[in-house]
Amino acid sequence: MKRYTLEEIGKLAGVSRATVSRVINHYPHIRPEIRERVEAVIAQTGFQPNAVARSLVSSRTNIVGLIIPSTVEEVFTDPYYAYVINGISQSCNTNGLILSLFLIHSLEEERNVIQAVVGTGLVDGLIITASRRNREMLATLLASQLPIVFIGQPDNDTNTHYVDVDNVSGGYLATEHLISLGYENIGIIVSYMNKSGEARLDGYKRALNDHGLPFSEDLVAYGDYSLESGYHAMKQLIKRKPQAVFATNDTMAFGAIRALKEAGLRVPEDIAIIGFDDLPSAQRSENPALSTIHQPIQQTGLDAVELLLKVVNGEVQKAQHQSFRQRWLFAKAAAHLERLAREAKNTATS
Amino acid sequence: MKRYTLEEIGKLAGVSRATVSRVINHYPHIRPEIRERVEAVIAQTGFQPNAVARSLVSSRTNIVGLIIPSTVEEVFTDPYYAYVINGISQSCNTNGLILSLFLIHSLEEERNVIQAVVGTGLVDGLIITASRRNREMLATLLASQLPIVFIGQPDNDTNTHYVDVDNVSGGYLATEHLISLGYENIGIIVSYMNKSGEARLDGYKRALNDHGLPFSEDLVAYGDYSLESGYHAMKQLIKRKPQAVFATNDTMAFGAIRALKEAGLRVPEDIAIIGFDDLPSAQRSENPALSTIHQPIQQTGLDAVELLLKVVNGEVQKAQHQSFRQRWLFAKAAAHLERLAREAKNTATS
DNA sequence: TTGAAAGCGCTAACAG
DNA sequence: CTGTTAGCGCTTTCAA
Numbered sequence: 001m002k003r004y005t006l007e008e009i010g011k012l013a014g015v016s017r018a019t020v021s022r023v024i025n026h027y028p029h030i031r032p033e034i035r036e037r038v039e040a041v042i043a044q045t046g047f048q049p050n051a052v053a054r055s056l057v058s059s060r061t062n063i064v065g066l067i068i069p070s071t072v073e074e075v076f077t078d079p080y081y082a083y084v085i086n087g088i089s090q091s092c093n094t095n096g097l098i099l100s101l102f103l104i105h106s107l108e109e110e111r112n113v114i115q116a117v118v119g120t121g122l123v124d125g126l127i128i129t130a131s132r133r134n135r136e137m138l139a140t141l142l143a144s145q146l147p148i149v150f151i152g153q154p155d156n157d158t159n160t161h162y163v164d165v166d167n168v169s170g171g172y173l174a175t176e177h178l179i180s181l182g183y184e185n186i187g188i189i190v191s192y193m194n195k196s197g198e199a200r201l202d203g204y205k206r207a208l209n210d211h212g213l214p215f216s217e218d219l220v221a222y223g224d225y226s227l228e229s230g231y232h233a234m235k236q237l238i239k240r241k242p243q244a245v246f247a248t249n250d251t252m253a254f255g256a257i258r259a260l261k262e263a264g265l266r267v268p269e270d271i272a273i274i275g276f277d278d279l280p281s282a283q284r285s286e287n288p289a290l291s292t293i294h295q296p297i298q299q300t301g302l303d304a305v306e307l308l309l310k311v312v313n314g315e316v317q318k319a320q321h322q323s324f325r326q327r328w329l330f331a332k333a334a335a336h337l338e339r340l341a342r343e344a345k346n347t348a349t350s
Numbered sequence: 351m352k353r354y355t356l357e358e359i360g361k362l363a364g365v366s367r368a369t370v371s372r373v374i375n376h377y378p379h380i381r382p383e384i385r386e387r388v389e390a391v392i393a394q395t396g397f398q399p400n401a402v403a404r405s406l407v408s409s410r411t412n413i414v415g416l417i418i419p420s421t422v423e424e425v426f427t428d429p430y431y432a433y434v435i436n437g438i439s440q441s442c443n444t445n446g447l448i449l450s451l452f453l454i455h456s457l458e459e460e461r462n463v464i465q466a467v468v469g470t471g472l473v474d475g476l477i478i479t480a481s482r483r484n485r486e487m488l489a490t491l492l493a494s495q496l497p498i499v500f501i502g503q504p505d506n507d508t509n510t511h512y513v514d515v516d517n518v519s520g521g522y523l524a525t526e527h528l529i530s531l532g533y534e535n536i537g538i539i540v541s542y543m544n545k546s547g548e549a550r551l552d553g554y555k556r557a558l559n560d561h562g563l564p565f566s567e568d569l570v571a572y573g574d575y576s577l578e579s580g581y582h583a584m585k586q587l588i589k590r591k592p593q594a595v596f597a598t599n600d601t602m603a604f605g606a607i608r609a610l611k612e613a614g615l616r617v618p619e620d621i622a623i624i625g626f627d628d629l630p631s632a633q634r635s636e637n638p639a640l641s642t643i644h645q646p647i648q649q650t651g652l653d654a655v656e657l658l659l660k661v662v663n664g665e666v667q668k669a670q671h672q673s674f675r676q677r678w679l680f681a682k683a684a685a686h687l688e689r690l691a692r693e694a695k696n697t698a699t700s
Numbered sequence: 701t702t703g704a705a706a707g708c709g710c711t712a713a714c715a716g
Numbered sequence: 717c718t719g720t721t722a723g724c725g726c727t728t729t730c731a732a
Contacts, residue, residue: 001469001494002495003469003471030440038383046468046469047469048470049470050406050467050470050471051471051472052406052409052411052471052472053406054404054622055402056400056402056403056406057403061402063450082431085451085453086453089451089452089453089455090453090455093452093453093459093462093463094454096466098450098466098472098650099450099451099452100413100448100449100451101435101449101450101451102439102441102443102449103439103443105439105440105443109443112443113443115398116446116448118398119351119353119396119397119398120398120400120401121400121402122401122402122448123647144351145351174394230480235429265557279372292673307436318444338428
């Protein structure tokens with residue numbers, strides 16, 4: 001299939017290239033007769049305007065970059081990212097955007113990729129997930145003036161845009177659920193990786209407090225959202241003999257369950273576990289199906305793209321600290337809890 | 351950070367923009383003195399040449415598109431894709447390429463995305479995974495003259511480039527392994543989705559034949575690589591009372607195991623299962639650790655990028671039917687089998 | 701309502 | 717060795 005240019009299409013239709021451009025861009029004031037003629041030629045030739053040339057003159061590429069930074073390659077073990085990517089991809093498709101994916105496997109790569117992306121005008125904006133982030137990279141990014149949206153609240157949330165779920169409420173709900181089941185000695189496996197972990201821990205503390213239960217550092221174990229870390233955290237926690245444990249993501253919850261199995265403990269008969277994320281794999285998990293707080297991961301991806309689009313279009317004040325929290329968590333989690341309560345009743349007899 | 355142009359850098363360094371361009375592109379014949387002066391200005395200003403302008407003149411974007419077509423959103427349930435993407439991403443990073451990801455969620459999206467990508471010169475080439483493919487899309491793609499590399503042998507492999515593992519050998523190895531463990535009544539869960547499935551089935555047949563075992567259609571059940579399909583296929587297969595089953599990917603193997611559990615059968619005491627892919631999750635799987643044929647997924651991604659690069663650079667004859675098969679499978683699988691044999695011995699007593 | 705012309709930032713002859 | 721010049725394919729004034 002031959003590649004045509006505006007000029008050639010113009011010649012074929014007996015008009016100038018400017019007119020063809022106007023037709024393509026739906027400029028309103030064109031004689032219908034001419035429009036039709038041009039459109040006919042376009043249809044017949046299968047002409048598509050060159051995206052690069054368009055970008056050069058408009059200084060817009062319609063490409064959004066998604067950066068998933070992490071020194072450990074294991075990130076991909078966590079299905080969480082698959083869902084984030086899926087949500088973002090979907091939103092890009094509906095908004096006519098191209099998604100460029102940057103998986104960072106090493107610090108060196110990180111430097112190169114950021115360099116390549118930042119000064120070159122290749123992307124209109126960036127979405128960055130809440131993985132490990134280092135100061136150097138953040139500094140480069142902020143200096144670049146590129147529109148950026150973070151997924152998950154950044155550590156230094158000065159003047160940065162981000163989308164996130166309400167982690168405090170999520171932590172609260174998870175803990176309260178365990179309390180409502182009658183447990184009092186409740187442990188937590190929390191990530192020290194970023195603010196989300198802190199917030200979920202905060203929710204946990206508040207729930208304990210609101211129900212008159214004491215908080216004890218002994219019942220807190222730390223992980224990095226990986227399965228392995230959940231496993232080790234649980235091994236440590238077992239010594240404190242908790243009745244139930246809140247793992248602040250599903251992947252760590254799975255690791256915890258494995259540790260319990262190895263120790264010959266049954267879930268949930270001996271120790272109950274609740275997760276956070278509601279990964280589809282959690283729903284499918286057996287022995288036992290993991291209770292978990294629903295986090296609208298896909299939705300988060302969609303929102304990130306939409307927010308980024310606004311930033312790119314200058315629809316949000318740059319100087320203004322813009323956050324964008326989801327409340328959807330409440331409804332979902334409430335429904336979830338109801339279902340859990342129902343299930344709890346049903347299984348109480350067995 | 352101000353964005354500079356070649357012209358401005360030239361002015362700052364007291365040279366023409368052409369000279370700056372030469373410095374950037376490491377053109378050899380430049381007076382060292384001038385080179386240094388220009389480089390100093392570049393370093394000081396943090397200048398990065400505009401990628402879009404470069405692409406316009408070179409008609410190369412250094413962007414490779416990865417298309418993962420599938421009408422079912424569930425593709426993402428299969429960790430296989432995460433590893434493919436990871437491999438491709440890594441290879442792009444080392445080759446200075448940008449990876450654009452196109453996840454196709456619906457037929458309409460498929461049409462739009464293909465349209466947007468094909469005629470516009472946005473990508474230098476395309477990598478397409480071995481998911482569902484429809485004829486319309488393939489026709490558009492082939493007509494586009496875009497360099498394309500498939501991952502997994504396409505149905506109509508006329509004049510198309512692809513990378514794939516040796517599925518026949520893989521199927522053979524899996525089956526032979528089961529035979530070597532003493533099983534004679536061996537079922538297979540095979541995908542009807544593409545040629546890989548057929549090839550694995552072919553290997554299965556050959557292994558049976560080579561060991562004097564009869565092939566029976568009754569012991570063949572079909573799936574689409576999804577967990578659910580593995581589950582249902584197994585339910586069907588159970589009636590035939592096989593001693594062992596070869597699931598042609600790990601995800602279906604997991605589904606099969608679930609079906610067996612539900613039926614109160616133990617794995618592998620009552621029915622042995624072997625998979626195909628060697629997903630890390632397979633290694634981690636318990637009750638029991640899944641035996642599986644190693645498929646170098648990441649490596650496949652790397653090779654796909656490298657092959658695509660060659661095609662883009664015109665280093666492979668266009669007219670020539672180019673295939674690119676991996677042999678690595680052999681060595682790996684052999685090692686794998688050894689280990690399995692050892693394990694089999696150890697567990698034989700228990 | 702349309703065409704001519706300038707120019708986005710860069711590379712690549714072509715002179716010198 | 718370096719500067720001048722002519723585009724790459726498109727959008728967008730500016731006139732007509």
